[in-house]
Structure formats: C-alpha cells, structure tokens
Amino acid sequence: xxxxxxxxxxVRELPGDPEQSLRRRQVHxxxxxxxxxxxxxxxxxxxxxxxxxxxLGMEEAWVRSPEFAQVFAGxxxxxxxxxxxxxxxxxxxxxxxxxxxxxxxxxLGEVVNDQGERLELQLKGAGPTPYSRSADGRAxxxxxxxxxxxxxxxHHLGVPTTRALSLVGTGESVVRDMFYDGRPRAEPGAVVCxxxxxxxxxxxxxxxxxxxxxxxxxxxxxxxxxxxxxxLAAAGSPASPEVRAHWFTEVCERxxxxxxxxxxxxxxxxxxxxxxxxxxxxTIDYGPYGWVDDFDLGWTPNTTDAQGRRYRFGNQPQIGYxxxxxxxxxxxxxxxxxxxxxxxxxxxVEAFNLATRACVGAKLGLRQCTDDDLRLxxxxxxxxxxxxxxxxxxxxxxGEFDEAAPRSPLGxxxxxxxxxxxxxxxxxxxxxxxxxxxxxxDARPVHERRAQMHAANPRYVLRNYLAQEAIDRAxxxxxxxxxELLDLLRHPYEDQPGLERxxxxxxxxxxxxxxxxxxxxxx
Ligand code: AMP
Ligand code: MG
Numbered sequence: 001x002x003x004x005x006x007x008x009x010x011v012r013e014l015p016g017d018p019e020q021s022l023r024r025r026q027v028h029x030x031x032x033x034x035x036x037x038x039x040x041x042x043x044x045x046x047x048x049x050x051x052x053x054x055x056l057g058m059e060e061a062w063v064r065s066p067e068f069a070q071v072f073a074g075x076x077x078x079x080x081x082x083x084x085x086x087x088x089x090x091x092x093x094x095x096x097x098x099x100x101x102x103x104x105x106x107x108l109g110e111v112v113n114d115q116g117e118r119l120e121l122q123l124k125g126a127g128p129t130p131y132s133r134s135a136d137g138r139a140x141x142x143x144x145x146x147x148x149x150x151x152x153x154x155h156h157l158g159v160p161t162t163r164a165l166s167l168v169g170t171g172e173s174v175v176r177d178m179f180y181d182g183r184p185r186a187e188p189g190a191v192v193c194x195x196x197x198x199x200x201x202x203x204x205x206x207x208x209x210x211x212x213x214x215x216x217x218x219x220x221x222x223x224x225x226x227x228x229x230x231x232l233a234a235a236g237s238p239a240s241p242e243v244r245a246h247w248f249t250e251v252c253e254r255x256x257x258x259x260x261x262x263x264x265x266x267x268x269x270x271x272x273x274x275x276x277x278x279x280x281x282x283t284i285d286y287g288p289y290g291w292v293d294d295f296d297l298g299w300t301p302n303t304t305d306a307q308g309r310r311y312r313f314g315n316q317p318q319i320g321y322x323x324x325x326x327x328x329x330x331x332x333x334x335x336x337x338x339x340x341x342x343x344x345x346x347x348x349v350e351a352f353n354l355a356t357r358a359c360v361g362a363k364l365g366l367r368q369c370t371d372d373d374l375r376l377x378x379x380x381x382x383x384x385x386x387x388x389x390x391x392x393x394x395x396x397x398x399g400e401f402d403e404a405a406p407r408s409p410l411g412x413x414x415x416x417x418x419x420x421x422x423x424x425x426x427x428x429x430x431x432x433x434x435x436x437x438x439x440x441x442d443a444r445p446v447h448e449r450r451a452q453m454h455a456a457n458p459r460y461v462l463r464n465y466l467a468q469e470a471i472d473r474a475x476x477x478x479x480x481x482x483x484e485l486l487d488l489l490r491h492p493y494e495d496q497p498g499l500e501r502x503x504x505x506x507x508x509x510x511x512x513x514x515x516x517x518x519x520x521x522x523x
Contacts, residue, residue: 254281
C-alpha cells in the first residue's frame with residue numbers, strides 16, 4: 001500500500017454534523033456529515049487512469065492488487081482517510097429544490113502529492129448517506145463507465161474537469177427503472193473514484209444562504225478562498241471585500257471559459273442544475289450528458305429535459321449565467337453590497353465572448369478572430385445544422401482545406417443525409433469560397449494554420465454510441481472496451497492509424513437507441 005499524505009482541511013476546519021448515522025435527514029448548522037462507505041460483495045478493478053495513479057504515487061502493481069479494489073470500492077479505509085459527505089442544495093430545472101447533498105458520493109480525504117497538488121478522492125456509488133433521500137446511494141455500471149471515460153476524455157481535450165482514478169465493479173446488482181416506465185431491472189453496480197482539488201458546487205453556498213445561516217456561509221466562503229484560490233488569498237484576507245470581489249469575478253470567468261470550451265468540443269452536460277456546477281469552473285457530475293454528432297444547437301441528450309430543453313447545447317452559456325445569478329443571490333449576505341457581484345456577472349459576458357473568440361479563431365485557423373469571423377462561424381453553424389453535418393468530422397476536415405482550390409469537395413463523410421448534402425452543396429461551396437478568401441488574407445503557412453486547427457478540433461470524442469458499445473461489452477463481462485476507449489481518448493487530437501473507425505459518423509442503428517442519443521437521469 002503506498003503511503004498517501006492526507007491533509008483533510010475540509011473536515012478539519014469546517015463544522016460537521018454531530019450525528020454519525022446514515023439516517024436520512026435535514027442537516028443544519030453543518031457543511032458535511034461523516035459517513036463510512038457501505039462494503040460491497042466482490043470488488044474488482046475494471047479500469048483505471050495511469051496518469052492519475054502516477055500523480056498519486058501509486059505503482060501499477062498495487063493498482064492491480066486486490067487491496068486497491070477493496071479501498072476504491074469502499075470496503076477498506078487507508079490510514080489518513082476521514083470519509084464524509086457534503087451538504088448542498090440546488091436549483092433544479094430553474095426551481096429551488098432545498099437540501100440535496102452527496103446522496104451517493106463519499107469523499108475519502110484530501111491527498112497532497114509530491115508536486116504539492118491537492119487531490120481530493122471521492123467515491124461515487126459507495127452506499128447511502130444522510131443525503132440519499134429516497135434513493136440507494138449506489139451507481140450502475142453503465143453510468144459509472146460513462147463518468148469514468150468522460151472525465152478522462154475531457155481532461156485530455158484540455159477542458160477543465162474533475163478526473164477519475166478508477167472504475168471498480170462491486171459484484172452486486174442495483175435495480176433501476178431506466179426509463180421510468182415501470183420496468184425496473186437489476187443491473188451490475190460499480191464505484192468510480194473521482195479526483196479533483198475540490199468538489200464544492202454553487203449549491204454548497206446556496207444551502208446555508210437559503211436558511212439564513214450567514215455565519216456558516218461566511219465560514220465556507222473564507223475557507224474556499226483560502227484553500228482553493230491561494231493566489232487570491234495571497235493578496236489579502238479572505239474576509240476582505242476586495243478579495244471576495246476578485247474571487248466572485250474569478251468564479252464567473254472560469255465558468256465562462258468552461259462554457260466556451262464545451263461549445264468548442266460539442267459537449268452537452270444535460271443537467272446544469274446549480275448543484276452540478278463546480279465553484280472551480282470544472283465540468284462535474286457526468287450524468288445524461290452527450291456529445292453532439294450532427295451539429296444542432298437545440299439538441300439535448302437528457303430525456304428528462306426533452307420538453308423544455310432548458311439544458312440544450314446552445315443554451316449552456318445562458319444557463320451558466322443564470323446559475324451564477326443564483327450564486328450571487330446566495331452570496332449577497334456576505335458581500336457588503338451588490339456591486340461587486342453585478343460586476344462579476346458582467347465580467348462573465350466579457351470573458352465568455354473573449355474565450356469564444358479564441359475558440360472560433362482556433363477552430364477556423366485564424367491569426368485573429370474579428371467580428372466578421374464570428375459571423376463566418378455563425379453562418380457555417382447554420383449551414384451545418386440545416387444539412388445535418390457531423391460537428392467533429394467537419395471541423396477536422398476543415399483543417400485539410402486547400403485555399404488554393406476552394407471548390408474541392410470537403411468532408412463528404414461528415415454528412416448524415418445524402419439528399420441534404422446535395423441540396424446544401426452550393427451553399428457550402430459559397431461558404432468555402434468566403435473562407436478561402438479569408439485565409440488568403442491571413443497569408444499564413446498552411447502547416448502553421450493546420451497545427452492550430454488540429455489542436456482545437458479533436459479527431460476523437462467520446463461519441464455516445466462508442467460509450468454504449470463499451471457498456472454493452474462490459475455488461476457481458478468484458479471491460480476491455482473501456483480501456484480501449486480510454487487509450488484512444490488520451491490523444492484526442494492525434495490521428496491514430498488503425499483506429500479510424502472510432503472517428504466515424506454515428507451509425508444509423510445508434511440514431512434513436514437508448515444510451516446513444518437519449519439518456520435519462522436514472523443512473
Ligand atoms: P444528480 O441529478 O445526479 O446530480 O443528483 C441530484 C441529487 O440526487 C444529488 O443530491 C445526488 O446525490 C442524489 N442522487 C442521485 N442518485 C442517487 C442515488 N442512487 N442514491 C442516492 N442519492 C442519489
Ligand atoms: Mg449531481
């Protein structure tokens with residue numbers, strides 16, 4: 001067993017719930033409850049992240065040992081671990097939902113590694129907690145595979161995210177009614193170990209605020225600034241109005257940049273409730289998320305949101321802002337006045353526009369992105385949406401565009417419908433003509449532009465149907481598909497000879513299949 005250095009500041013410095021039982025309850029005056037994971041029958045390692053194991057100083061031989069599976073299924077605690085579940089609330093689908101909390105997440109502790117990085121380890125699916133409400137605290141294999149793979153895929157794409165160290169099968173089954181249609185079935189269970197500097201969400205701040213517990217909110221805010229924003233804490237006391245103003249602006253900017261990144265790669269979170277937004281600007285809580293295949297700003301993978309489509313692809317930046325407004329409301333009692341909060345929200349808009357400009361410039365391979373270029377991108381997106389064009393394939397193909405021969409056919413494999421392709425051909429040719437002219441005005445060496453574009457337009461993303469194929473295999477007892485995808489997605493911007501099939505269009509069979517184009521919150 002490696003010796004990990006734990007420095008559990010959250011439970012050491014902040015007030016916890018005096019009761020130590022799993023009884024479901026409302027927890028007041030405390031930011032967490034101490035909870036021990038509930039053991040499972042037969043833990044076995046299914047997949048793991050080599051980079052994270054290394055960052056934690058874990059040797060491969062140990063990761064593959066039965067002891068590792070025992071620890072990361074929640075059966076054994078390592079020395080220094082002090083498990084707890086956090087109390088938080090949240091606005092769900094636009095409405096205040098009261099106390100939610102870690103209903104199936106249990107943090108084991110905060111490791112400080114030999115680089116001085118803080119890595120909190122958190123099990124998801126390790127059994128009930130005081131916050132489990134009417135649910136069981138467990139997670140099924142399919143959703144655990146999706147969380148494990150997407151956490152790592154996002155990291156390698158350069159999108160801020162929580163990470164995943166391991167995926168451990170429990171040897172127990174979990175009953176779920178996947179489509180809420182009264183047909184529950186037993187599914188294999190699993191536990192993912194997530195890793196992040198902090199798992200704090202907007203909702204951790206909203207809960208004490210909703211109860212008028214200003215003292216508790218005050219403590220959480222000062223703690224967060226001191227532990228998670230050391231560069232701000234270095235500039236003054238976490239209690240000072242200036243530092244707090246900077247902090248809120250920083251949260252707004254990080255959220256803005258995250259939204260621009262999601263739009264760049266075609267990621268749709270699916271459940272952007274305020275309890276699912278990280279205070280560090282990380283992608284967190286991979287549930288019914290999806291990747292855009294054919295470009296469609298109106299698309300949502302979440303069947304629970306099919307009516308209002310609140311969390312559709314193109315609405316994510318607006319929702320980021322709305323969520324920050326809820327956070328600002330919660331913070332008002334610990335800010336002397338509203339001005340710095342309003343200023344932070346204004347900064348969100350500027351930071352989003354700036355980050356979007358950078359992403360659009362990089363996706364199109366431009367030195368500078370002007371207002372005209374934003375329009376050029378907008379026009380392209382409208383064409384893509386109209387003609388049902390695969391986002392990932394098209395942008396990757398655009399990197400191969402030859403401005404000396406602008407009428408050459410481009411990205412034929414990116415079109416889902418031959419008839420629509422034919423109909424849209426003249427419009428695409430016009431657009432490519434404009435694009436060619438724009439590139440000639442830039443007069444850049446082709447290799448330079450291509451390198452920029454290939455670093456912004458991934459070749460491989462975790463297409464929903466690819467995850468589902470790996471899930472189908474794993475449910476049959478063969479988890480190698482998970483590791484294959486993980487290996488592929490560790491280098492998303494590189495062409496990987498022999499692995500072209502993972503870059504292809506979504507096949508027809510996957511168009512309307514559960515898990516491939518539509519997902520429920522049941523997990
Ligand atoms: P989500 O929509 O997955 O972010 O979850 C919303 C809330 O429900 C959070 O408080 C979760 O911890 C809780 N929750 C979701 N699934 C379960 C489960 N199987 N057992 C206990 N709590 C759960
Ligand atoms: Mg959640």
